[in-house]
Amino acid sequence: LPNSLSSQSFRWSVGILCNFVHGLEAVIRCDWCSCCIEMKWNRREMTPNPLLIVYRKFGRHFAAADGLSATNTAPWRHSMSGVVCNTPDLSQVAAKIDSLKKWTVTTYKTTKQSICENLGKVERTVDKELEDQIESLRDLHRRYNQVFLMAKVFNTHFHRFNEAQKSLAESIYQLSLKESTLHSECSSNSESLRSMAHNGELLERALTFFLSSLRTLCEKTIEDTLLTVHNHDQARLEYDVHRHEVEAALRQQPNASSDSIAVAYQRCEAQREKYERLKEDVKVKMALLEENRLKVMRKQLLLLHNALMAYFSGNAKALQSTMEQFGADDHDISSGVAPSFLEQ
Template identity: 40%
Template structure:
């Protein structure tokens, strides 16, 4: 049906007469309506079949149709003269003209309402994600502000004696003992560092004095023996002093680790425990105040929420309290063990040095696995420079 209609339309268009007016314009034909209707019918059929089949049909129509170069446009009807005949061979250009409206009738993949919908969906997704982050931050700040307000209120109430607080007398006594012990150990550490610095300066002075005595022994023949004895004595004292200095440095290093690391770690846990205790008392007081008020629907909802917060902070408080008890126990055991070893080292080293027992002093260092600095390392260590 499509081939026959295409052939008939093209044949009719090629053999029809087009009247031309005196000014060169073509007049209206009676057959225009028929051609237009046929073209519209052909176009609708092409759209139903598809673009690929439509293209193939159009090629077949143009091949089977008449040769446009052999036709002519007649002016004035069938009985006109040859002057009105215009040969089509003189017309330049293609036989088929480009129609810019054709592409507008074909839907293009990737554009149109579907693409607009996907773009709007992606923009809405990004907007929802941004809004979700903002809401999350707002809720975190709101929660922090409410918690800070409750804790500040509880702390002020405790300070002025208006509010109650949870008290663990035994645990708080142990915490106070630890803080007092840390202060005393810090004093021992400070004095031990001062002793190290002073003793280091004394050893350096003895070393310089021994060198001076040895030099004078060579330059003073009449006092050679006296200067020589003193030079040997100062060198021996300098050697023993360096050995004792190694023992004192080890003592200072161990005390520093105990005070500034082990005890400090336990005190950090204690600080977290005290903050948890304050939060627990704040939410406990809030729950007690709500429980004393009226029992309407709004208040019951607030009481239920306060009860949940109370349970959360109670569990946190009890967990940190258990951690503090365990750390205090292990700290006490570690402190006794470390200090027993370090005090024994300090006593034996000092006694052997001032007794002049070089063998016992060296044996003390071997007992505690202390290695001295290599000879010639006169520069003080970073611990000695403190």
């Protein structure tokens, strides 16, 4: 072990090296003692001080160099013949570095392709009909999100209104106990407010169930389809990258070996097959989404309309009947949990 191990500059160098590999589950090996240190990083947790980790792992070396009593923290084992170092396996590190390299190259090429497409410098693969459907779906998603947001606001304000109505009914009732001359008038008003508050609770449950259905549509069903659309767009970018590489190779190096051209063409064909497969997946999911969305939302909007009309007209029986329709599928209305559209 070199004497410079105890120097401050070496410690800072180790810290910089550890920060460089931050985000990877890497294995750092010591060239001087053939030992290895495993450092597992987690972005969701507080990142530990990398210098402190290395200092603890090499506590024997640092403590001995600083003139302190070191504990048995050296990452080796003892035998009768002396110290035996554990031989590390470099395959995991090589695989992770190779994976990172491929991801970096792919990201660079697809980003460059996207920028060139936006600037109009390269041609892109276009499916006009599918792209129009995707853009229509994204616009529909924004509109459903707006309806969901406004429904949440309405439900919040209506809940506060209903609570205030209950409080007013209780206050008038308490007043009737003290005002004997106004007892009949206070009682009638209190009963009316309590009846309206009860109907308001039923309407709140209907609104909660409607919100749950909208949440399922916006945050699960449509999002799942848009995730497939994103994968399709990424596959299309990668296919265009390989296609342009083949075209550039044929144009700039017409005398290139047939083997290299065949390999590039094979990669392009594999990416094209992936792109076509994802395009079919997008079409299928959009068709299923269209069918289930219309079927479920038509029912939900009709039931919500009936509940609103029954509440504001004061028809308690019609409101109760509407709530029974909300629970016709044996769902827990009070919890407001609606099933996924795909489950239906």
